[in-house]
Amino acid sequence: MSRYYEMIFIVHPNVPEEELSVVTDKVTAAINQNKGEVIKLDKWGKRRCAHKIKKCAKGYYFLLYFMITPDGLAGLDRALRYDEKILRYQTVVLDKEKIDALNKEMEDKDQKAEENLPAAQETPSEEQEVS
Secondary structure (H helix, E strand, C coil): CCEEEEEEEEECCCCCHHHHHHHHHHHHHHHHHCCCEEEEEEEEEEEEEEEEECCEEEEEEEEEEEEECHHHHHHHHHHHHCCCCEEEEEEEECCHHHHHHHHHHHHHHHHHHHHHHHHHHHHHHHHHHHC
């Protein structure tokens, strides 16, 4: 049975901005390989750490919401542990209220996308009728 999780991970500050997408792709690929599903990925940007982590005072912060089985989480943990570009990560199980809030946020986002989509679709059909 899959559970919802929230993970914050910090990427080494010396990683170039262009390679950050490669690191996040590796994390999402590790989730998908372990039969999970990424729900949302937020980039918080480069921030100062509360204390030095592996002699680094700053890092790129990411917040990730995903679903995965407990066995898959163990596989994800193994994949992240050996990635030198990731300074630290922490994964927690989401409680019911947070899951509901996340689902509502995703539904609202989908509704806004659907509202914008019909307006774009109506324009070409009107042009076809005129021709």
